[in-house]
Amino acid sequence: MASDGPAPKRSPRFHGRVENNGRLCDADGCFGDGEFRAPNIDGKRPGFDGPGDWRWYCLDHIRAFNGGYNFFAGMTTDQIEAAQRPLAGWERETRAFSATPAGTPKWADFVDPLDAIGAKFAARMPRARADGRPLSDADRRALKALELDVDSDRRTLRARYAELVRLYHPDRNGGDRSHERALQAVITAYTHLKGAPAFA
Incomplete structure (x- = not known):
């Protein structure tokens, strides 16, 4: 009896086969299709930073590779036992x-x-205010200029402004005008914050 629809797609016959994109087998002298992935023992090993390097083999050569591959090669007995524990790697x-x-x-x-x-x-x-009032990036920069915490209130803002103006103003420093830039930054920050929603 003929089927009305298209034939179902067949799954690959061999587990691990990857559709070939023109890769050749990496085994010396082999021109078969490189459809099976294997770890590159001489290259970067899989680990925390990524999957590592791979080599691609045809079916015959992947069978030969798997037959001779030993994950535990070069490990001590203690290292092998540690690698075989169910939670190996999580506690380090x-x-x-x-x-x-x-x-x-x-x-x-x-x-x-x-x-x-x-x-x-x-x-x-960035940390949010405890009272839930929003802070813009400009608000946060102004708070940093005044060396204030994000949860500061309007009273703290005024007190800090007055303290810094007294510290930097030339009239309080014997006419020393070397702090004018810092004073201007304080005034700009305070002017911005006193109109900000968080301090309304």
Whole structure:
């Protein structure tokens, strides 16, 4: 009986076969299709930084490679036993994320790798105000110029402004005008912040 629709797509006969894109087998003197991937023992090994280098073989040569491949070659007995444990690799210390004032999160600090990835990006996010009022980038730059915390209120803002004006103003420094640039930065920052929604 004839089928009305197209024939179902056949799965590859051999597990691990990758559709050939014109690659030739990497075995010396072989011109077969390189359809099977194998780790490049002489190149970069797979690890934390990526999958490493690969070589491509035809079916006959991948069988020969697999027959002679030994993952544990060159390891001591202790290293082999450590690699065979169910959680091998998770408890060792790895490269840290960028440093943050609260400390440096490490992969070993987390049970779930997705939590570790989330912590990496959360550490880079600017801290929000406790009262939920929004702060723009300009607000944050002005707070930094006044050396104020993001949770400062309007009263703290005024007190800090008065303190810095007294510190930098020439009339309070015997006519010394060397702090004029710092004084102007303080005035500009205060003028901006007193009109910002976070300090309304």
